[in-house]
Amino acid sequence: MARAKLLVVDDDRNLLEIIKMRLESMDYEVTAIRDEEAARQAVATQVFDLAVIDLQLANQDGISLMEEIHLMSPDLPAIILTAHGSIESAVEAMKRGAYTYLTKPFDARELSLHVDRALENRRLSSEVNRLKGLLAERYDFKNIVARSDKMRQVLETVARIAGMDSTVHIHGESGTGKELIARAIHLASPRQDKAFVAINCAALPENLLESELFGHEKGAFTGAIRSSRGLFAQAHQGSIFLDEIGDMSPSLQVKLLRVLQERQFYPVGSEKPLSVDVRVIVATNRNLAEMVRQDQFREDLFYRIHVIPIELPALRERREDIPLLADYFLKKLSTQMNKKIKGLSPAAMQRLMLHDWPGNVRELENTLEYAVAMTVQDVITEDLILPGKAGTIEEGLQPLTEARDAFEKGYLVRLLEMSHGNISSAATMAGRYRPDLYALLKKHGLNPGDFKK
Ligand SMILES: Nc1ncnc2c1ncn2[C@@H]1O[C@H](COP(=O)(O)OP(=O)(O)OP(=O)(O)O)[C@@H](O)[C@H]1O
Ligand SMILES: [Mg+2]
Structure with missing residues (x-):
């Protein structure tokens, strides 16, 4: 995929430079501009994927610049940078069409998270219309009962994101239908004819789980009388559903992170990495964000899997x-x-x-x-x-x-x-x-x- 093109507008030269550097280090193509007129010019002549605009510019406020930009490029998501404590302007920005806002000062991770999300969302929304029509006809979720707004929203999300390869994180109490939704995502995706492989990470001890997931070579451990392919390999070109991901041990968390980052893994006892193309769907009834705070779940893994969160409401x-x-x-x-x-x-x-x-x-x-x-x-x-x-x-x-x-x-x-x-x-x-x-x-x-x- 081509590198995403970002427009950054801020009259503060230092901040502009810092943001530009950070975004470039995330491998985006960045056009950094200090003055409003030049920003309008840029939008009129180039196609951007995202705009980051400071709330207070030299001659104008950032929200009205965003509105002018939206007249030329209505789908361009904009992130507004607001000063600490100006929650009113933040709300105002959202009302008038900003994708989101970021409060200064922010760190590199916050910036990258918001930018990634906005870009993902842009990819999504251009997919939305195409998929919506397509999916409504092809897949009507007839085994899923949903009358409440909350559940309908869930199904709408499922329809929107099914066609993408991003990792999905389903959170919900036990019995709320997490596995049902995971299957629905797979069945509504272009991977529908390939395997859907499900495993409960809480059900197996660590070493067994590892060889279940990644497979093993013959003789890798006592009892490994022949080599086994493992679930990731079985799910190639299909989807894998990792249930109760919060129960995965720290060392397996590292290995999973690697698969998500590089789409590669080593079977137990093997020196040769295998490459796979899998859609990963994870679920848990635990609060992963809280587990991250308590150092029970890796933060980097959390951000990797939390790309598309789906919250299943309790029946009550x-x-x-x-x-x-x-x-x-x-x-x-x-x-x-x-x-x-x-x-x-x-x-x-x-x-x-x-x-x-x-x-x-x-x-x-x-x-x-x-x-x-x-x-x-x-x-x-x-x-x-x-x-x-x-x-x-x-x-x-x-x-x-x-x-x-x-x-x-x-x-x-x-x-x-x-x-x-x-x-x-x-x-x-x-x-x-x-x-x-x-x-x-x-x-x-x-x-x-x-x-x-
Ligand atoms: N909206 C729904 N419409 C129809 N059936 C549903 C719905 N939600 C859940 N079910 C059914 O309820 C049962 C439990 O769902 P599922 O196994 O997907 O839940 P879960 O969240 O994975 O539960 P657990 O946490 O216990 O693993 C299944 O038989 C499933 O088909
Ligand atoms: Mg389940």
Whole structure:
């Protein structure tokens, strides 16, 4: 790929020189300019990939220069440099179209992180439109239930980034669907016909994990009676999913870093490096940034894998997905178990809506599996839902306000479900006036349109 071209505008000669040097050392082509007029000239005559503009220039403020630049080159991402404490201008800059801002003083790493992200994002957004259309047709994520805004955003990100080779970092509590999303990324990518290889880094002791990942030569250790290819080699031209990456030992972290940087690795007991072309997707339910702060996870590796972060929300933060997920699992499970099930009784659904779901979607699936297996009727009743669990002390007591809010949201979701998003009938069922109901829906971020049949 050609080197990215950056425009830097700052009237402070020293700072301009420092930024230029730093960016050049990151292998970017840099045009450094002190005066606004020359900057306008440059944008009119050359194509840049990114602009870095100081907030306070000699004759004009940086935000209005950015706006003028955007008139000529609307897609050019701009990073605005703001002085310490001027958060208002930073917000203003973002509102008026800056990609992001950087507060002075900043160090080389912050600069490189923001610049890399902005450039990545630019590559992304030019890919967005092409991919969006393409993917919407080719891949509709039909095995992924997503009604909540949060989950829809996740799927949108998946669609946008599937076509790229950048590393993806999926973070979410256990059972939120990390592996499901990792597979979806692979299946929506041009690598879809090649292997998707998954491994749980927490499940194996260090030396076994190493030879699983990188393979080994015959005789590399006791028991290595023949050489093995390892998962990275198996995933060549496909994707590899490293689950529970936070549990990887420090020495393996170093080796992984090397693969990510150089796309090369040494099988255990071998002197000859192997080259691979793999899309790496990692996941964890731990807070890696925090682990970095506590020196339990390498900072350089963190930045390598954190290129595209995807945050999977806990099920309790998106209760509006519960009825849809329940339907989906009921259909799937009753087919599997060859049972005719019409649905859940209202009280059974109520239990699902009120539970806290520490085990997230997986726990919901297991709950329904038990219910479908046990039921002798075609409607599942509440006694089969979380027996001995719902509403007991086991779940711990929430503060009253939280409990009331959770109940209210659950109630509203049910209401919209039953009225298929029709506000008049929902208001009648709830015995409320429509404006009251609207206010409540707004409070909980619910959109009746999402519940239309
Ligand atoms: N949005 C969803 N739609 C349909 N099924 C889902 C959804 N999210 C999760 N599931 C299902 O829930 C189960 C758990 O998902 P998955 O294994 O991907 O979670 P995970 O985050 O990797 O969990 P763990 O941390 O326990 O490894 C799977 O059977 C998966 O298919
Ligand atoms: Mg998993």
